[in-house]
Amino acid sequence: MTAFDRLRQLLDLFRTPDGGKGSRRAKPFRQAAAAVFRDIGEERELLLITSRDTGRWIVPKGWIEGGENGAEAALREAWEEAGVRGELASAAVAGEYRYIKQRSRRGNVLCTVEVYSINLTDEEERWPEQDERTRKWFTIPEAIGLVEEPGLREVIRDAMQLSAAA
Template identity: 65%
Template sequence: MTAFDRIKHLLDLFRHPDNDDLSFGGKPKRQAAAAVFRGTGDSCELMLITSRDTGRWIVPKGWIEDGEDGPAAALREAWEESGVTGDILPGGPAGHYRYIKQRTRRGDSLCDVDVYLMQLREEKNDWPEKGQRRRKWYPIATAIGLVGEDGLKDVIRDAFQILKAA
């Protein structure tokens, strides 16, 4: 975690709402994320990508577009941001977290993110955002340590404990 990320995190602690906050435009905006994994059991790995702005490690995520549901948006974001295709595991989102998306031009926005587990099918060498991001596979415990969003860490930890037990 960079010094900038630590300062941002501290500031978010003071302004992060426990419920819907009208200062962020009312109702939280919905996003979907794909926790893309490969392998099974102890050899299971999670794919992380870098954010475009700060280069911190995250999972592919983004806005749910018109005509999409959460799983479709997670699949699309995984392709656009990391060049992978796969299958969303049944049973709905593996978890959920809330964060404040910082946008300089449009203002900050409160976001609710549903995280879907996605089993890797194929990994391509070229994808829409290849020049803007890096992707890398990590063992689950290492990935949890690299992710900066506490809510996302919790979702990943819980989801993969359940997946490993299944």
């Protein structure tokens, strides 16, 4: 695939469903993410995990499954991907960002990620995806420096404010 083909493929994600004749864009896929915080003395930390494919640092996130709302999905993803449980700092979304999810078999899709601020209540030694990911706590400035998604960096700042206020 040439660079031009790759660019065209990415632009196709933003095209309107009727070929540009109307004003509606295709609706992005929805995911939920958990910005999990804990306090260690005077320091506030954020939990990051590695992605399965590239090993980059991210927050737990995934698809909102049938019958779930975004907050429930974020709490489930925190458990499955990072082995932590917590309480929502707020039922409101701390922030949103968009990214292009790369899927080799079914094609790339545009995703909107709703991020929920969660205060840690329990951290387990064993969890469903422990053999697939690394988890680690970072200070907020460290976490922001490690996260590559620009939109997620901004949301982390907002989520920290929500979490600290709870």
